[in-house]
Amino acid sequence: MDRIIKKEVLFILMLVVTFSKSTYSQKEGMKTRWFGFVPSNDLYPRPQLQRSNWTNLNGKWQYVITDTLTTQPVFSKDSIIVPFPIESMLSGVQKTIYPNQLLWYRRVFTIDDTNESYLLNFGAVDYFSSVFINGKFVGSHSGGYLPFGFDISKFIHKGENEIIVKVADPTDTGVNPHGKQALYPENIYYTSSTGIWQTVWLEHVSRNHVRSIKTTPNIDEESVEININLTTTDRINNLKVQAVVRSGSLQIAKKTIAIVTGENESKFILNIPNARLWSPEDPHLYTLSVTLISNEKTLDNVESYFGMRKIDIQKDEKGMDRIFLNNRYTYNLGTLDQGFWPDGLYTAPSDDALSYDIKAIKQMGFNTIRKHIKVEPERWYYYADKLGILVWQDFVNPPHGLPEGSRAVFEKEIKETVDHLYNHPSIVTWVLFNEGWGAYDQKRLTKWIKIYDPSRLVNGHSGEMLFTDNHLRSMPNDPWVNSDMVDIHSYPFPRNTPSLPGKAKVIGEFGGIGVSVNNHEWNDMQGWGYVQVNARDLITQYRRMTDSLKYLERNGLSASIYTQPFDVEGEENGLITYDREIIKLPLDSIRLLNQILARPTREITEPNFFIAHNLDVNDNDGKFEELLVKYKNGDRDSSILRRLILTAYRQKNQELVTQIGKDFISCMSAPFSKSNLIFIKYITRTPQDTGFQLFLNNVEKIDLVMGKNVSRNTIKDILKKSVVPEYKIDTTRVYDWNKLEKDISEKYGEIGEETILGRIMIEYSGLLGNIPDWEKFGKYYVLYFQKALEHPEFNINAISWPLFEHVTDPTVLTFATKVVKYSIDNWDRSPEILDTYANLLHKTQQTQKAIEWESKALELTKGTRDEKLFAETLQKMKDNKPTWPQN
Structure with a gap:
């Protein structure tokens, strides 16, 4: 194998190292209509097992953030509003928790009577939590989406008692299922939600009490x-x-x-004659009261409910496999609901907001929600049951790459999810995997779920075939094995699915039509949809998609899931904006179109229900000229300036961006706030922009707000696009590199000098396809890394390998060993860089040390294609033979 290929010394791979994370953030303070409402504390959080004697512990708690070594946190007066994630506005904190930190909560509660038992319940805490009562460890729990609780009776006393909750959350860096949360959200990932994000409550119960209820309806036998x-x-x-x-x-x-005596389980079979069946058209629920009695005395009483419904695959009159609800073919017309909120993130701002989402989706004429890679609070499923919506419930996928331990965690959590949500009649389908994210053992797991819960359908892999713009990304082997559905994703337009016997044909995702709505964007700089259209065109696109679905439905399609009901952060492909304020299609139009596919359901007629304002289709970039006239006449309203800048940017009018940007920045009362710096960074594209000098003159100040090296990388990126010669061969020009180095260094300081030194180093490396000059390459390698070692823009391993192979100057080689070792110590422990380090040591006559490091590299390549190559290198070192090319 060619060692150059093995090292992947390709220029495209060298420009990949950035140690300042890109920041993706909302415009200041995006809120919903429920922001500021005091959440009601009298709504029991678990409607399937409800008691009367309980205390809601939501509200103000103390909090502190520490490192992971802290065992005795010191709380200040800083407070957080539970149950909102600490990253959310509604928490009152809005801070990110990193994997190397712990989040601690503290609250005092009062106990008047210590007779009987007290149960402390948590709706959900993300991710690892430990609970202490009065300084004593009570128990711990892992899992960010499921409820848990402890009997704390032996830890409490009359009067004031203290709860402390310790939370660790690796978000997307651990073995834990984390859904679409990310520490650094971009594209299809969103802001993380750490800590307590569902209700905390206390129950006073008898020592003998009901622990759980499981209801299984059988409409064919008229029983439950x-x-x-x-x-x-x-x-x-x-x-x-x-x-x-x-x-x-x-x-x-x-x-x-x-x-x-001694038994803890009872089973009833009750007849339900002439059952009123649950469906989206008639979501009838039967109430269930369960009472525990001793000598005619009530020890415990819980209220619950169930719905009589059946879901399965049957053949229609044409012999096509279809989804049947209550022995009747029912087209599942759905939308992909992600359950995020701009002000609460994972937590809805209020119970009314929680129910609003389901009401809005049903009001638009859908009868199905695919709950996407998130498990909601149980009251959400209560509203789905009560209002009548079919739910396809995704399991929260294991992390990409399936790190060691992640499979066991995933399988534990899917079982707990089924147990937790089993009683809800609205849930008709379990979705095991989505588009290959963390997918494994699909055949085994799909079969296991079907056996464990035969009362529902199992969609073993939604989007196992994924089409974008009619292009199939990959063809899976043995797709949809053991599944009840053949599920494809097709963006933007729906398409036909394969036919497999005994399986319903469904489109698990399609659509994604992006429409930006001015002043209702999470991030007005980075809106996204699979297709970006003018607001006027959205109804046309949706009508064409509905016509396509109807054609496919006549040929066997049983379900379709549109992406999506609401915008989510940077994704602007919702039918309603992220703040739930603007509906992008006329409600009557979308409801009428949806009735082409699904039986109409009753409209929401509650007097206080309001879905959203209609979109003003004229309020778009066509108003640019009108706003520009206002600007030229002296109007310096900040919202107008911002809109003009972004429109000019989309129109690639950099001169106008520079001009208006100068006025906009000068009007800022707080230019160094994070949100303002994000915007300034976004619109700064040339050295002439006001933002360029702001970043150049305030490096340390800005990095404290934005993150390490953000200013430096912003300046370097602009210089590389406008001042420094492009990274390509230009045979028409001969550069005076010495003069360029002098001019750029004088004008732009040490950051400018670092930028041009890196460009010259690459020029002499031969990596652009030109003839290398190894002596000059070595010289500029040293000059560059003397300045850029802590913040290089190149992959250190990739740029150091050709130096090892071709440079002979021992001083340069010795310096390179220090550079590579710094990379190993700080961010790169790959076998490739260990191999590079070992080879450099060997070439600088530190062979014994080289053997130690090459042995480490070899150990990391066991079972890979590089194992043989590394073994040969190690043997050459042991034989004291050169490992570099011999001329």
Whole structure:
């Protein structure tokens, strides 16, 4: 194997090292209409197992952020509003928690009576949490999406008690399922949500109480099976459990069973004659009361509910495999709901906001929601049950690359998810994997889910075939094995799916039509959709897609999921804006079009329900000339200036961007705020821009706000685009590199000098395809890394390998060993760079040390194609033979 290829010394790979993360942030303060409302604390967070004697612990808690070594945090007066993630505006904090940090919560609560038991419940905490009561460890939990709780009876006393919760969250850097959260969100990933993000509550219960209820309807047998699990800590005589089913005020069924001492489970089968079936058209719910009784005394009473419904695959009158609800073919017309909020992130601003999303989707005429890679608070599923919407529930995928331990964590969490959400009639489909994200053992896992929960369909892999612009990205082997569905994703327009016997044909995602709405954007600099169209064209595009779906439906299609109901951060492909304020299509139009595919459902007629304002299709870039006239007449309103700059930028009118940008920056009262710096960075493209001098003259100040090396990299990027010769061979020009170095260094200081030194180094390396000059390459390698070692713009391993192979100056080679070792110590532990370091040591006559490092590199390549090559190199070192080319 060619060692050059093995080292991948290609110029495109060299310009990849950046140690300042790009910042993707919202325009200052995007809020929903529910922002500022005090959340109601009287709504029980678990409608499937509801008690009357409980205390909501949401509200103001103390918090502190520490390193991971801290065991005894010191709390100040800093407070956070639970249950909002600390990264959200509604938390009152809006800070990022990194993997090397811990987030601690503290709150005091009062106990008046220590008789019986107290249960402390958490709706969800992301990700690892440990709970302490009055300084004593109670228990821990891992999993960012599922509820947990502890019996804290033996840890409490009358009067004031203290809760401390310790949280660690690796977000997208660990083995944990994390959904679409990212520390540095971009493209299809969004701002992370760390810590407590669902309700915390306390229950006062009998020591003997109901632990869980499981309901399984059977509409063909007109019955419901009820499994009740109990906690029985005391031996009590005459213990009974009673179940009562009602429809409204009418009692339908009642049964009482005696509990044998020591048993903790009871099973009922209750007849439900002439059952009123649950469906999107008639989402009827039966109430279920379960009471634990001893000697005619009630020990515990919980309220629950269930829906009589059935979901399966059957053949229609034409012999096509279809999705049937309650033995009736039902087209699943859905939309991909991600469950993010601009002010609350993972947490809806209020319970009304939580229900609003389902109401809005149903009001638009959809009968299905695909809940995408997130598990919602249980009240969301309660509203789905109550309002009548079919839910395809995604499991939260394991991380990309499947790091060691991630499979076991994923399988544990999918089982817990099924257990947690089993009773909700709205959930009709489990979605195992999405577009190959962390996918593995699909056949085994799909089969396991179908056996574990035979009451639902299983979509083993949504988008296993993914089309973008009619191009198939990859062809999987044995697709949709064991699945109930053949599911493809097709962007933007829907297309036909393959036919497989016994499986329904569905389009798990399509659409993604992006429309930006002025003043309703998370980030007005980086809106995104699969297709970006003018607002006037969206209704035409949607109508064409509906016509296509109807054609496909006649040929066997059973479901389609449109991307998506709401914009999410930089994705502007929602039918409604991220703040839920503007609907981009006339409501009557989209509802009428959706009725082509799905049976119409009752409209939401609640007096206080308002879906959104209609989009003003005239408020677009066509107003540019009108706003420009205002600007030329002296109008310096900041919103007008910002809009003019962004429109000019889209029109590639850099001269106008520079001119208006100068006025805009001069009007800023706080130019060094993070949001303003992000915007200034975005519009700064030339050395003539005001922002360039701002970044050049305030490097340290800006880096404190934006992150390490942001200023330096911003300046260097601009210089490389406008002042420094391009990174390509130009045979028409001969550069006076000495003069360029002198001029750029004098004008732009040490950052300018670093930039031009890097360009000269590459010029002499031969990596641009020109004839190398190894002596000058070595000289400029030293000059460049003397300045840029802590913030190089090139991959150190890639640029150091040709130096090892071709430079003979021992001083330069010795310097290179220090450069490569610095990279190893700080960010790169790949076998390739260990190999480079070992070879440099060998060439500088440090062979024994070289053997040690090459052995480490070899160990990391075990089982890979490089193992043989590294073994040969190691043997040459042991034989004291050169490992570099011999002329």
